[in-house]
Amino acid sequence: MAKVDIFSKIPDLNYKEESDYQNSADFTKLVNSRRSCRVYTDDPVPEEVIQKCLDLALLAPNSSNLQPWQFYWVKSKDKRKLLNKYCLNQPAASTAPEIIVAVACPEMWRTTRKLMLQAFEEQDEVKTPKAAIQYYKKIVPLAYDQGPLGIKGRIKKVVLYLMGFKKPTPRGPASKSDMRTWAHKSTALACQNLMLAFRSYGYDTCPMEGLDENRVHDLLELPRSARVCMAISVGKRAKNGIYGPRIRFDRDLFVKTV
């Protein structure tokens, strides 16, 4: 399989990118100051801040660089009124100057794999290894196309299962549901960037999942396959914006050493 080439061997590339960035004290402060904000002041969020934070969100790592995400900034007053209702009128939505809806796009790879191939052709800094081109040409459709009614996915599941007896084999995505999870994961990575970015600009956020996904889907006129990942409200924290001290449990429940 062509996959093996780019995955198991270190390609001989003439590219160097170093970084001496280090500032854990600052990042620790940032993470500690990010709390989910439930009540906002009326202070507006400047457009420039929103755009810059969205740019930082888009720099999150993501699956095979296929960027299966979209961010809908709901600016229209009419749509915003409806969105508040669809977010069950929780204060984190109704008092927020802005809401951005993060959308997981399981079908985005169809567009972005082509854009990747185009980008490879255009970039002259580095000669793209053949295996990478093959990956986007052949492996990506094989991996992500589940076929009508997910039939290709079902066949793939069986094939991967059988291959899996012989050697380590990725088992998915092998269904439309797997594809949704796949897109949600990358989208959530970008959401975390987005929320931290706003905090770094002095604004607070609240990620909301308790919403009417179907109505939001219609409101944003999303394609059938897309799914609302979360709505993120943004603004300046009101004095009563944080409901209580942060609650975390014994880390041994979550951190395991094996």
Added chain:
Amino acid sequence: MAKVDIFSKIPDLNYKEESDYQNSADFTKLVNSRRSCRVYTDDPVPEEVIQKCLDLALLAPNSSNLQPWQFYWVKSKDKRKLLNKYCLNQPAASTAPEIIVAVACPEMWRTTRKLMLQAFEEQDEVKTPKAAIQYYKKIVPLAYDQGPLGIKGRIKKVVLYLMGFKKPTPRGPASKSDMRTWAHKSTALACQNLMLAFRSYGYDTCPMEGLDENRVHDLLELPRSARVCMAISVGKRAKNGIYGPRIRFDRDLFVKTV
């Protein structure tokens, strides 16, 4: 429904948490310096750094604070050898000093909702509103328990569908697959914190999804319902660690204003 109380009204709490943190220049540098690293040097990652970064990961926002995540630091040499194989021996795994496997835990809410109730009882800074206690006592099991073979989920789906005709209604999670997605989303938020945390300490990471989930599941002896979200390798970037310049496409594809 008790839900409405805590969700649509601002509770009268005697809690204040302000933050004047702001440092967008630094966060922008951090996000820009985080690249997926495919080749590492032999430099070890100090245990202290790993633990601190895991602590920062655990501060990510998450669904209803139910923290449906686990992080497995694979320290055992034998297990690590196998893990490299299960990550298809890609250099991002095989050259990495450390790998942490992030696991989505759809059943974690059974434990953490009780811990939330306990935490409410113990905290004396703020008097927890009754609606919040009711939320964890009654709504959480209703929302997250899908029942044997997902039967409760199916019933819930129908009920929410019918309720949805009348008023905005969250539509899920209403299946075991929804629960997996639910857990993956929160886990991915924490993964992004983790990767940025390592970068802030001067270490690089690579999130890997191309792995044999079944074998990793067995290796870590995960509960049946848990799912590998991604494996994150950590170390010092080798000179050839980054394969090429970052590729992002026209932001209009991803950012929409409505």
